[in-house]
Amino acid sequence: MGLNFFNRDDRDMRFVLFEWLDMEKVLGYEKFSEFALDDFAMMFDEAYKIARDFIGPTFKDGDEIGVKYEGGQVTVPPSFHEAFKAMAENGWIGLASPPEYGGQGMPAVVSGVINEFFNAAHFAFMTYVGLLVSNSGVIVNYGTDKDKEMFVERMITGEFGGTMCLTEPDAGSDVGDLLTKATPDPDAGDPRIYKIEGSKRFITCGRHDMVDVIIHLVLARIEGAPKGTKGISLFIVPTKWVNEDGSIGEDNDVFCTGIEHKMGIHGSATCSLSFGENGKCRGILLGEPNSGMAKMFQMMNEARIGCGVQANAAAAAAYDAALQYAKERVQGPPFVDRSKPRVPIIQHEDVRRMLMNLKAGTEAARAMIAYNFWMVDVAHNDPDPEVRKAMGMRSELMTPLLKSYITDMGAQLCRDAMQILGGVGYCAEFPIEQHYRDIKILSIWEGTNFIQSLDLVGRKLAMAGGSVYQNFLKEIFDYTAAYKEDPDFAKEFKMLFKAAQATGDISMKYMTYFKEGKIQLIPLSSTRFLDCLAEVTMAYLMLQQGLIARDKLAEAKEGSANHAYYTGKVASVKYFCNNFLPNIFARHTAISQEDTSAIDIPEASF
Numbered sequence: 108m109g110l111n112f113f114n115r116d117d118r119d120m121r122f123v124l125f126e127w128l129d130m131e132k133v134l135g136y137e138k139f140s141e142f143a144l145d146d147f148a149m150m151f152d153e154a155y156k157i158a159r160d161f162i163g164p165t166f167k168d169g170d171e172i173g174v175k176y177e178g179g180q181v182t183v184p185p186s187f188h189e190a191f192k193a194m195a196e197n198g199w200i201g202l203a204s205p206p207e208y209g210g211q212g213m214p215a216v217v218s219g220v221i222n223e224f225f226n227a228a229h230f231a232f233m234t235y236v237g238l239l240v241s242n243s244g245v246i247v248n249y250g251t252d253k254d255k256e257m258f259v260e261r262m263i264t265g266e267f268g269g270t271m272c273l274t275e276p277d278a279g280s281d282v283g284d285l286l287t288k289a290t291p292d293p294d295a296g297d298p299r300i301y302k303i304e305g306s307k308r309f310i311t312c313g314r315h316d317m318v319d320v321i322i323h324l325v326l327a328r329i330e331g332a333p334k335g336t337k338g339i340s341l342f343i344v345p346t347k348w349v350n351e352d353g354s355i356g357e358d359n360d361v362f363c364t365g366i367e368h369k370m371g372i373h374g375s376a377t378c379s380l381s382f383g384e385n386g387k388c389r390g391i392l393l394g395e396p397n398s399g400m401a402k403m404f405q406m407m408n409e410a411r412i413g414c415g416v417q418a419n420a421a422a423a424a425a426y427d428a429a430l431q432y433a434k435e436r437v438q439g440p441p442f443v444d445r446s447k448p449r450v451p452i453i454q455h456e457d458v459r460r461m462l463m464n465l466k467a468g469t470e471a472a473r474a475m476i477a478y479n480f481w482m483v484d485v486a487h488n489d490p491d492p493e494v495r496k497a498m499g500m501r502s503e504l505m506t507p508l509l510k511s512y513i514t515d516m517g518a519q520l521c522r523d524a525m526q527i528l529g530g531v532g533y534c535a536e537f538p539i540e541q542h543y544r545d546i547k548i549l550s551i552w553e554g555t556n557f558i559q560s561l562d563l564v565g566r567k568l569a570m571a572g573g574s575v576y577q578n579f580l581k582e583i584f585d586y587t588a589a590y591k592e593d594p595d596f597a598k599e600f601k602m603l604f605k606a607a608q609a610t611g612d613i614s615m616k617y618m619t620y621f622k623e624g625k626i627q628l629i630p631l632s633s634t635r636f637l638d639c640l641a642e643v644t645m646a647y648l649m650l651q652q653g654l655i656a657r658d659k660l661a662e663a664k665e666g667s668a669n670h671a672y673y674t675g676k677v678a679s680v681k682y683f684c685n686n687f688l689p690n691i692f693a694r695h696t697a698i699s700q701e702d703t704s705a706i707d708i709p710e711a712s713f
Contacts, residue, residue: 112538113163113228114427117151118672119470123477124220126659127652133214133481136488147217154221157199161190162228169231169374170541174315176366181314181376187232191317195265199225200236205247208255209263215487219416219480223473226420231372231545233417235268235312241409242269242324246343249394249402257349258322268321271406272307272344272380280558282400283335287327287382289342292389303327303344303390304383306364311552313378314346314363320355321346324406325382325390326399333397341399342390344382360388371544408506410553412479415509418517418549419472425524425542426465432528432537433458452527461523466675467683468520470652471645472513478648479505500575504567505644507559511634512641514549515556521546560633563640568614576614583607583647595657595677596650599684603646606688609695610639616698627706628698635694642691646684653680 124130125144134142168184175182194200202218204210226233243262246254261267278284287305291298303325307313314321323344332338348356360383367377382388394402433453440447442456452458479502486499521543525532532539550556568576587604591597613636620628653676660673 112166112424112428113159114431115155115158115224115227115424116427117155117224118668119473119676120220120223121148121151122652122656122672122676123473124217127474127655128216128477128481130214130216133216133484133488136484138212138488139214139484142213147213150217150221151224153197154199154224157193157197158224158228161186161193162225162232165190165232165374166229166538166541169229169372170545171373173373174366174376176363179314179363180316181363181366181378182316183374183376187235187374188317190232191235191265194225194236200265201240201243201263204240204243204263208243208247208259214480215483216477216480219412220473220477222416223420223423223476226417227424229374230417230421231375234372234375235315235317237410237413238271238312239263239267239269239322241406241413242271242322244409245324245341245402245406246322246393248405249341250343254343254391254393257353258343258345261320262322266318266320267345268312268315268318270310270312270321270323271403271410272310272313272323272325273403273407274307274309276306276308280555282326283337283339285326285328285339287325289327289329289340289390289392295389299392301327301329301342301390301392302383302386303342303388304386306382307380309367309552310378310380312376313380314366315376319347320349323361323380324393324403326403327390329396336400338397339399340396341393341402343393344388344390348389360385370547371541372548407553408503411506411510411559412476414549414553415472415476415513418514418546419469419476421542421546422465422472422517422520422524423469425521425539426462426469428538429465429524429527429532430462432531433462436528458527461527463678463682463686464523465520467649467679467687468516470676470679471649471683471687472516474648474652475505475641475645476509476513479509497575497578500570501579503570504563504575504579507563507567507637508641508644510553511550511556511559511637514546515638518543518546518550556637557630557634560637561630563637564617564629564633568617579644580607580611583643586647586650590650590654593654596653596680596684599646599650599653599681602684602688603643603650606639606646606691607643609691610636610643613639613695613698625701628701628703631703631705632694632698635698639691639694642687646688649680649683653677656680 130144133139164186168186172184198211201210202213203215206212239262243259246259262269273282275285289301289303292300292302325342325344326339327342328338329340345359346361348359350356362381364379364381434451436452437449438452439449441450482498482502486495486502489495525539525543528537531537587600590600593600617629620626656673656676663670663673
């Protein structure tokens with residue numbers, strides 16, 4: 108069993124769920140009426156044990172033993188089997204999945220916060236869990252009753268695995284170029300069954316030995332369908348055929364041709380798959396023909412939000428490791444008095460700055476993640492259709508922020524954590540170098556972060572005629588106006604107001620670029636605009652938390668754990684506003700220059 112580095116302080120997670128978010132609103136919905144906040148508090152304790160005792164040992168095993176490929180089969184380390192079994196047997200796989208299919212039916216916000224535990228322990232292992240849950244959700248929403256009966260519960264209970272199969276050797280970000288084809292199977296006796304032929308690449312968890320059957324959701328083009336994404340359909344393709352009576356039949360002509368050897372996430376099998384090489388691969392059409400891309404976006408959007416969860420979990424784990432080391436490592440006298448004895452490095456100014464980057468950054472990201480999951484619960488369950496619509500669209504607006512900003516920031520925070528440890532942080536005896544290697548993939552897969560910025564600018568800002576974005580900015584402006592004279596946070600509220608103004612000005616510039624034919628300026632700066640909106644959003648949420656923490660600090664007993672926590676929360680809020688938000692003004696200045704050097708330079712001059 109591998110070396111276990113798991114050591115998480117869950118105090119901020121509890122604050123988010125039990126002291127900040129309006130959980131009474133969520134628990135007031137009929138779907139969640141049987142739950143109480145005390146139930147979730149107990150679940151935190153149990154989730155911690157699962158993360159520590161079962162997932163934690165997979166961290167080093169996954170990296171050092173990794174996945175092995177031989178003859179089309181992929182094996183994972185023994186500790187993975189133990190962790191997967193523990194999650195399946197104790198109901199942790201389907202926390203938010205429907206009870207009628209073996210899930211626990213919990214609010215998405217509870218599942219999302221608890222999943223930080225599991226991903227902090229080892230997010231590469233959690234790819235096996237997250238993908239099958241998202242896969243099952245697509246089948247629940249778009250499959251027939253028979254599809255649900257055949258596949259969903261067996262996935263949620265850990266009997267079947269699940270993936271999504273989009274990427275091909277010649278179709279990456281531009282999915283519409285895919286070549287995998289589907290033809291009706293005249294011998295099947297069912298018009299929904301097609302023969303599938305093609306190959307997919309970079310398929311996460313595409314083959315492994317923790318389950319006997321993996322359910323692939325495969326994008327393919329039915330012969331004669333339109334070109335591009337408008338002609339793509341979605342198919343349920345099991346690795347072994349599942350018979351009408353639920354029994355497992357013959358192999359379904361799905362073959363793993365190899366796995367990738369990667370910089371990180373060595374425990375997550377990244378597979379190349381061949382479908383129908385022998386003409387015997389069958390797939391079940393999910394929904395209507397040519398509607399596959401829209402259905403797959405449900406899974407992709409969940410995966411994009413999951414990237415933010417994974418990145419922040421890894422960064423938070425790196426923070427915990429760096430904090431522990433900084434308290435123990437003694438090096439050098441204080442800067443202000445070099446005559447004094449050596450002190451723990453946590454007393455050195457630059458180390459404290461980097462620790463605050465980690466603390467404030469992960470807390471702000473956690474706030475945005477949890478707020479998004481809370482909105483998902485409201486969007487799916489509120490009795491008022493206008494509320495459901497508004498929260499659903501705001502969640503859509505924030506999805507690219509969660510995926511892009513948090514994954515980029517998470518990598519930077521892991522870098523800071525490694526810097527705190529110095530040379531030993533670069534060595535494998537400490538966990539941070541693995542977090543640093545593992546986390547990089549999150550800015551690449553599920554749509555690169557540049558693609559997220561184009562989605563934000565090209566689609567999300569324009570939702571409902573631009574009102575979703577504009578209403579959100581107005582909400583922030585109104586909030587800052589209400590608290591601009593706050594005795595403790597006046598400076599921070601004014602900083603947020605100016606940052607939101609600068610962010611809004613950039614989006615107005617984009618409208619001008621469209622009108623003036625300067626559209627190339629938009630992709631030159633769209634990632635920077637996304638970062639601006641993300642930081643404004645997180646500062647807005649952090650200031651909400653700061654006001655609560657300030658009031659509770661006044662009631663907390665000095666010297667108590669609560670007093671220390673609330674003091675730290677107030678410090679995090681101030682630090683984030685005063686050290687992250689100023690980045691927006693630099694980006695605004697750069698974008699305002701309308702510099703086209705990157706466009707104008709001849710290719711030969713690079």
